[in-house]
Amino acid sequence: MRYDARMSGNVEEAYQRLFAAYGPQHWWPAETPFEMIVGSVLTQNTHWSNVAKALENLREEGLLDAAALHRLPADELAELIRPAGYYRLKAGRLKRLLDLLFERFSGSLDEMFSLSLDDLRELLLSVNGVGPETADSILLYAGEFPTFVVDTYTHRVFKRHAWIEDDADYHALKDHIESGLERSAPLFNEYHALLVKVGKEHCGPKPKCEGCPLQELLPPRGPHEPAPLD
DNA sequence: GACCAGGCACATC
């Protein structure tokens, strides 16, 4: 996704610099929309390498399939996703999400994704264990809806640079980013991936600003002064 | 061994 002249503000400037520095990220590493839905839950507060192990366990058992996973008892699911951590919690969350898929949409992802963005977002959020980031991940990465996924890295990058107030919550940051960009699923996908990339390399709990593509975007409080967060 | 990671719900004040 290349820079588009209609984008504006530091949101766009940051994207432009990140894309120039890192190029397309080809996110995310799941093969099907259903796998992305499962991954969205498994990756809650968890490194993707652990999620990949859990997904591989499911793949080996032929369980990366909505109907098959829906039939699997929660305790068996828990054991298979153990490498992803919080495995009992996440097994329950996945089962509740699958219950919704089958009770409301006969197990059809196409039918589920035929809802409007706002309606489906609200529905996903009604599932216990699906919060704003998980809902937006499902909508963007599996459903290809133009909704921005705000994660820990997004918060850190935007607050460290003082591009948004320190107390900005999920939706404040989401609205800020969405309003500064063309509303496009491929663009939101790429931007989120780039923020994770720069987050891992430069904007973790301990900032490593040397060589950061965002270093020249000077915030009011001074270059890369860590914001009082975390 | 401590620290961290593509969160979320629930308890308590």
Added chain:
DNA sequence: GATGTGCATGGT
């Protein structure tokens, strides 16, 4: 409404 806590594995 804000703040604290449990959930758990695996890599650095």
